[in-house]
Amino acid sequence: MSEQRSTVVKGARILGGEPADILIRDGIIEEVGQGLTGDETIDARGLIALPGLVDLHTHLREPGREDAETVETGTRAAALGGYTAVHAMANTDPVADTAGVVEQVWRLGQEAGHCDVRPVGAVTVGLEGERLAELGAMADSAARVRVFSDDGKCVSDAVLMRRALEYVKAFDGVIAQHAQEPRLTAGAQMNEGAVSGRLGLTGWPAVAEEAIIARDCLLAAHVGSRLHVCHVSTAGSVEIIRWAKSKGWDVTAEVTPHHLLLTDDLVEDSPVGAYNPIYKVNPPLRTRADVEALRLALADGTIDCVATDHAPHPVEDKETEWSAAAMGMIGLETALSVVHEAMVETGLLDWSGVAERMSYAPARIGRLAGHGRPVEAGAPANITLYDASARAGVDPSAFASRSRNTPYEGRTLPGRVVATLLRGRPTVLDGKLV
Ligand SMILES: NC(=O)N[C@@H](CC(=O)O)C(=O)O
Secondary structure, eight states: OOOOOEEEEEEEEETTOSEEEEEEETTEEEEEESSOOOSEEEEOTTOEEEEOEEEEEEOOOTTTOTTTOOHHHHHHHHHHTTEEEEEEOSOSSSOSOSHHHHHHHHHHHHHHOSSEEEEOBOSBGGGOSSSBOOHHHHHHSTTOOOEEOOTTSOOOOHHHHHHHHHHHGGGTOEEEEOOOOTGGGTTOOEESSHHHHHHTOOEEOHHHHHHHHHHHHHHHHHHTOOEEEOSOOOHHHHHHHHHHHHTTOOEEEEEOHHHHHOOTHHHHSOTTOSSOGGGOOSSOOOOHHHHHHHHHHHHHTSSOEEOOOBOOOOHHHHSSOGGGSOOOBOOTTTHHHHHIIIIITTTSOOHHHHHIIIIIHHHHHTTOTTSSOOSSTTSBOOEEEEEEEEEEEOOGGGOSSSOOOOTTTTOEEEEEEEEEEETTEEEEETTEEO
């Protein structure tokens, strides 16, 4: 039998270390060393090699809102952002609450081929918070669902939450909770605090997030199951998660890039004026003190990973008055640069810390085989090549996402994803889709 063609990535600094060559054959890293040669060569001199990024929280909008994003456009954006796998959230139309829908999303991901798409299953039928969805059927389906979430809505009924936590133990699943006590946030428009007071917008108190996280940590401990907390946004939430982890409970958490960088002051005073819905997001942007606590928690491991909460919306749903605008920001194509600025340039994380929080941990939490492995011999060749010395203004018109609702337009961010390899096959080269 003839040997598969090989590729060598030349001179990459794995996790920012000394330059090395990475020899890839048949989708697997065969060898890491010096002076390696292959049938094809990718020049990676000066670039940092990271394990392919994994997102636990992506809204791909298909089926149902293809005007905002499709699996094709969202996974193109993911590849350009350095991702080799994304978890597609369940708040589609129809909702991903059956084996049929999750298999459809999984197949669309395979057909698109830009990165692996692992569907998230809804916890409750129609995200309505009344009856458990077919969790077992989704777990057993071809999509092999392990992460379940009603994201966008909170599983606020404590009995249902308990049952869901118990149920997923059978297949090592995890409930990813969108922690938002609904009655404490009825009509809420932005973080409750000094800025919401001045602007006259209904506040979204930190306690609405923290109360649910505290309850769910206790429930997860009570039934001995796994809880994952979506998009942690307050300093108080960090304290609760730190406490739950100190007890040895199986609780993990994510933070979004935007909650690591942006604050609620932007709603009042930003380069684009006040009341600009580009800053409207769920959970809301919080205070500088919250941002500082989230950064420290990500650095010390209290928060396990970064997840984008890439939430595309069409122009007509965002460019409207604040109270009518949709909540959400896109993030796949800027995530690594934002983490670079918030965590690496501040000295809080090095590149191995970034690899842990943007690749290893999310793959582990999602039980996603084949991703989140170190760049070393024997691992699948899922690799992101990053130019940490680049610096450029964010230009949304260049994005692959179908939507443009980025809060970073015009802002200069560090770094640039130069190439992404999915099982050895380049999905992005020279910063462009292959
Ligand atoms: N994160 C967001 O602001 N929006 C999410 C869902 C949500 O409301 O959490 C979306 O689907 O648009």
